[in-house]
Amino acid sequence: MTTTVYIPRDATALSLGADAVAQAIAAEARQRNLDIKIVRNGSRGMFWLEPLVEVSTASGRQAYGPVKAADVPGLFAAGFLDGAAHPLHLGATEEIPYLKSQERLTFVRVGVIDPVSLDDYLAHGGYAGLRRALTLEPAQIVQEVTDSGLRGRGGAAFPTGIKWKTVLDQPPQQKYVTCNADEGDSGTFADRMLMEGDPFMLIEGMTIAGIAVGATRGYIYLRAEYPHAHRALNEAIAAAYQAGYLGPDVLGSGKRFDLEVRLGAGAYICGEETSMLESLEGRRGEVRVRPPLPAIKGLFGQPTIVNNVISLASVPVILEKGAQFYRDYGMGKSRGTIPLQLAGNIKRGGVVERAFGLTLRELLYDYGGGSASGRPLRAVQVGGPLGAYIPESQFDTPLDYEALAGIGALLGHGGVVAFDDTVDMARMARYAMEFCAIESCGKCTPCRIGSTRGVELMDRVIANIDRERNLQLVEELCETMLHGSLCGLGGMTPYPVQSALKHFPEDFRKTVQ
Amino acid sequence: MREAVDLAIAQHKDQPGPLLQVLHAVQAQLGYVPPAAVPVIADALNLSRAEVHGVVTFYHFFRQSPPGRHIVQICQAEACRAMHCETLTEHARKRLSIDFHQTTADGAFTLEPVYCLGNCACSPAMMVDGDLYGRVTPEDFDAMVAAKSAKQ
Incomplete structure (x- = not known):
């Protein structure tokens, strides 16, 4: 019987030696004449445990980590293919408290599936949102997104549905859907993890956006610093074209949607939407004066949706399960879930997707376990390099858009960078x-x-x-x-x-x- | 050089807004965008030389001179600062005897700053020839240099 072994292809896992682990596992299995299938999945987002190797057993997926190539012979000797005990054994993956307590809607498949296998995506509920969208009128799709309360996850938190409605309301002409994947904020990696771990979800979200507003062409503006995401996206886009999920006749609907990835070139400013559009047009990424809004005159002067990766990747679940399902998560005017990213001087860094409302203290200590250095945490910067520094006395602030604005800070794209008391x-x-x-x-x-x-x-x-x-x-x-x-x-x-x-x-x- | 530039132009010039694509293709082939390529690209895309030069110099990613055989980028952004990337950077400068944007005399290494590699939970981060490294110590840096030097 073939045993499936999961070893992430996520960039962070690779930076900690995941490829060497994969090679060692393949070689050891060959030597022992054992029948295994290696799947290169995304990361579960528990980076202190990477490379995290999972084995599919009768009692579910069992996790081992952090695994080094040198640990591999010992893992085989202990019988890890049957989920046996070993000092690196972490139990069932889904039972690890860090993961178990999360509310993963956007990251539901990240780390679970083979990111570039369309079959795997479909087997885990993929494309249900697009199928439902194709039964609705464009205005109904837009209404669903508006009712969900989804706000732009790139940082500006503008209601996504309102933006879409503006584009929909423009007379029929060439319209565009652009995805801002220029995730330049330090301390953020949710976009990267999603593009590497579940690229079809972004493709599906963009396709729904295109159908909703009558746009036939989409661009993903990806930062050049993300070569791994580039490869995953291109593989997934090719597979989606092959199976008719992209192209002149999306799923036999008679509607066209074409999608391609365009690379940025190392300019943080191109995460600003108008400068991103300039860059997509092949120019210097200089900011445009608004108005006109991109929704009215955007890419090549045409009506254009500009949304962040996570915003677009949140759309499939909203269409699949309905606006109310998504809206039921969150607090106040911050609805749904947000993938928070724990970074910097933190013991257990990673991604935590929860409904809005978790406090900074819960995130930093309950999830993060305090500083990596073991020294007291002194400051955190929330929301990237343009976000405020928050002192320990304000750690009980809930992580929602309005609560942070109330203390002169911002949530931005959800990155949290922790500093210990050595910071100047x-x-x-x-x-x-x-x-x-x-x-x-x-x-x-x-x-x-x-x-x-x-x-x-x-x-x-x-x-x-x-x-x-x-x-x-x-x-x-x-x-x-x-x-x-x-x-x-x-x-x-x-x-x-x-x-x-x-x-x-x-x-x-x-x-x- | 001319061949690589012509190929890049032929591959991309019919796409909308092709300049960045062309420059990426040229740099992928040659390692940099030679100043002599600028008028050729400008002519083919019906742009002025100033427009092409303006784009090449706007983006940190594009180089105007040939880099070393290995490109080492060390992240300087906040999450890496929280894990003292300044110490790693200082070590790298001393080890290679060069500053940022410089290439070692033997043409082996070019050192560059970078502002976030998305590896912020495993800082400090570094990228070498497109491969990502996490929790990099000065010893890790020396091991990387030794490994790359041994391969040549």
């Missing part, structure tokens, strides 16, 4: 300005010049040169950038700087060594 917040404030200077598109002055001046000011503050006066200038500069920038890069770089100044003032007044 003045240096992190300087870095925020430096990053803005490196990544500014240059179109507006507050961002282009302000960020460079910000670095210079922070250098003087750190070196204790006329410190109080320069701190005053930093504050004034932040106000100028906040109110005078064209987009969120210059407009939000002040958030980490000002929050660091507010919550960690002592770091800005250290004695110079």
Whole structure:
């Protein structure tokens, strides 16, 4: 009998040696004349356990990890193919508390299936959403998404259904669906994991979006730093074309939807929707002045949906199970689930998909287990490089859009970067300005010049040169950038700087060594 | 050079908004976008040289000079800073005796900063020739250098 062994092809698992483990397992099985089938799945998102090897047994999937190539002979000797005991044995995968307590709607298949097998996707409920969408009128599909309460998971949290309705309401013409997969925020990897672990779900979501608004062409704008996701997406798109899920006649409906991946080229600003459109058109990724909105004049001047990976990947389940099902998760105006990403100095980093409302403290300690270094956590940055730094005194804030806005922070794309007490917040404030200077598109002055001046000011503050006066200038500069920038890069770089100044003032007044 | 550029143009010029695709194809073949390719691409796509040059220089990913045989990118973003990537970066600079955006004298390694590789739960992260590394220590870095050097 063939035993199925799962070894992730996820980039993080690969970075920790998953390929070597896969080779060792294949070689050992050959040597022992054992019949095994290796599936390269996505990651379950428990990265301290990667490479996490799973074996399909009579009592469900059994997990072993973190596995090194050198552990492989011992695993075979112990009988891991039958789920036997071994120091690395973690029990049934689904029973691991980190995973068991999650509410996975978007990540339901990530780590479970072979990401590039259409058969596997279908066997696990894939394409049920598209099938239902094809029985509805376009306006009904859009209504379903609106009623679900889904808000843009890229960070801006704009209601997805409203955006779709604007595109639908434009007269018939060439329209586009674009997926913003330029996941540049440090501390975020949910888009990457989804594209590597369940690319068909994104393809299905985009196809539904196309059918809903009458767009016949879609583009996934993927960052060049994600070569593994690029391969997975291309394999899945080819399979979807082959089976008639993409192309001139989607599932025999007579409706066309074509999809391709376009690569970015290492520009953080292209995660801003109008600069992404410029880049897709083959130009410098400079921000456009709005209006007109992309939904009215977007890619090549045509009505265009611009949605984040997770937003689009949330659509299939909404169509399959209905708006109410999705809406029942969450709190207040934040409906559904969000994949939170635990990163930085954290013991158990990974992805935690839960309904909105989990507190930072629960996430950092119950899931994350505190810092990786064992030292006290001092600050977390939520929402990427433009997100505020949050001190320990605010760790009881629930992770929903409004609650974070209430403390002057933002949820963004759901990334949470933890820092222990060795962090120097003045240096992190300087870095925020430096990053803005490196990544500014240059179109507006507050961002282009302000960020460079910000670095210079922070250098003087750190070196204790006329410190109080320069701190005053930093504050004034932040106000100028906040109110005078064209987009969120210059407009939000002040958030980490000002929050660091507010919550960690002592770091800005250290004695110079 | 001309052959690679012509091929890249032929493959992509009929797509909408093809410039980035063409540049990616050229760099995939040659390792960089030679300045001499700019007028050729501009002419083929009916763009000005300034437009093509503007795009090449806007994006951090595109290089205008040939890189070393191995491209080492070390993440400098927040999650990696939380795990002291500055220490790793300093070690890499010393070990290779070069700064960011430079290539070792023997043409073996080019060192580049990168802002997030999406490996933020296993920081500090590094990418070498498209392969991702996690929880990289200075010792891991030296082992990587030794392994790559041995292969040549």
